[in-house]
Amino acid sequence: MHIKECIMSAPGKAILHGEHAVVHGNVALAVSLNLRTYLRLQATSTSKVCINLPNINTFLSWDVTKLKQLLPDSGAELGNVNELDAELVRRLRDLVGVSNGTLDTRSMAILAFLYIYLSVFAGSGELPSLTVSVWSELPTGAGLGSSAAYSVCLAAALLSASGTIPSLLSDQESTARWGEVEMELINRWAFQGERIIHGNPSGVDNAVGTWGGILRYHSGKITPLNRVPMLRILLTNTKVPRSTKVLVAGVKDKMNKFPSIINPVLESVNAVSCTCEQTLSEMTNDTPTPEHYNILEELIDINQHHLNVMGVGHPALDTLCRVTLARGLHSKLTGAGGGGCGITLLRPDVFFYQCQRPLLSALMNRF
Ligand SMILES: Nc1ncnc2c1ncn2[C@@H]1O[C@H](COP(=O)(O)OP(=O)(O)OP(=O)(O)O)[C@@H](O)[C@H]1O
Numbered sequence: 001m002h003i004k005e006c007i008m009s010a011p012g013k014a015i016l017h018g019e020h021a022v023v024h025g026n027v028a029l030a031v032s033l034n035l036r037t038y039l040r041l042q043a044t045s046t047s048k049v050c051i052n053l054p055n056i057n058t059f060l061s062w063d064v065t066k067l068k069q070l071l072p073d074s075g076a077e078l079g080n081v082n083e084l085d086a087e088l089v090r091r092l093r094d095l096v097g098v099s100n101g102t103l104d105t106r107s108m109a110i111l112a113f114l115y116i117y118l119s120v121f122a123g124s125g126e127l128p129s130l131t132v133s134v135w136s137e138l139p140t141g142a143g144l145g146s147s148a149a150y151s152v153c154l155a156a157a158l159l160s161a162s163g164t165i166p167s168l169l170s171d172q173e174s175t176a177r178w179g180e181v182e183m184e185l186i187n188r189w190a191f192q193g194e195r196i197i198h199g200n201p202s203g204v205d206n207a208v209g210t211w212g213g214i215l216r217y218h219s220g221k222i223t224p225l226n227r228v229p230m231l232r233i234l235l236t237n238t239k240v241p242r243s244t245k246v247l248v249a250g251v252k253d254k255m256n257k258f259p260s261i262i263n264p265v266l267e268s269v270n271a272v273s274c275t276c277e278q279t280l281s282e283m284t285n286d287t288p289t290p291e292h293y294n295i296l297e298e299l300i301d302i303n304q305h306h307l308n309v310m311g312v313g314h315p316a317l318d319t320l321c322r323v324t325l326a327r328g329l330h331s332k333l334t335g336a337g338g339g340g341c342g343i344t345l346l347r348p349d350v351f352f353y354q355c356q357r358p359l360l361s362a363l364m365n366r367f
């Protein structure tokens, strides 16, 4: 089978407001980062499917004939982009030798890859031999959407290789772009990858990974925010490992246990996102003032308290908030929390090189 070789990349993201609340139908605001994940897909004639994941030290291959045995018997449907095929996931878990609910980094990455590979190529009746290599500038599992960037790259590359969407490389125009339909398909398959890695994702991370820019996400509705003021945000990685899957499940457990306490917290986070969006639009229409920054900073503090109530804080994130606040700066966790990264809003008058040394050395002493 002839497949199209390609190189893809997708950005990571930072969530300004709305993490966790967005999983339960509330608004989130998220922005893409200039830290990316890259993928190279090569056609081979080895009758093997190989995956190289240097960030997680994983290099594996399978015989195509073995993978073919995982496809459903003729007549059965595969390749439904709207639903995770539980039977295929079960077969893949058996192949990889992991149980349901695994948190193993490698297994989740492999399951997501094989799931999208089999689903996308099942329709063509033939599984091609190929090598996929993925590497990233994003820290893995630190709240910057590494799983989504990985899933977006897989979806875009495998759809393109299979000919389901046009290959941009074959287009003479170096500025060629996919249209809305192709982007939507990439986003949907990336969401399936996220479902395998996360369990219950909202879809905000793969939306940013697919479309980039800054956007509002609400129950699957993606609204790009086209005119926003330039905000400077410092990212700090606490280097405390954590799993999005576990944290998302933990918030759900708390909701089930204390619905009358946690639901209002999620609603309040929704209001924080909406107030932030309103403030950003005022900053775009008028000249940004110190009062606008006061509001943005207060929203950050309020949201960080809410995230602590949800149980997704961590002492290292508390330290980040304390150390930055001592210098007049406001921070919150970003992404799933429980460690990982935090964001700190820098006012326009804060020179990064001025704050960088005392601030970062203070931070590095702790982490
Ligand atoms: N470069 C990569 N190579 C292979 N697998 C990756 C890579 N980046 C991410 N992954 C997969 O994604 C998982 C991490 O996803 P997780 O959702 O827990 O963290 P995150 O996406 O970085 O943070 P968040 O979801 O809070 O933004 C890893 O365990 C691995 O399975």
Ligand SMILES: C[C@@](O)(CCO)CC(=O)[O-]
Binding pocket: 015, 018, 019, 020, 021, 022, 023, 143, 145, 198, 200, 201, 202, 203, 204, 205, 244, 248, 334, 335, 336
């Ligand atoms: C914690 C969460 O809200 C954001 C993770 O980046 C999970 C999700 O929305 O899928």
Ligand SMILES: [Mg+2]
Binding pocket: 145, 146, 147, 148, 198, 205, 244
């Ligand atoms: Mg993730």
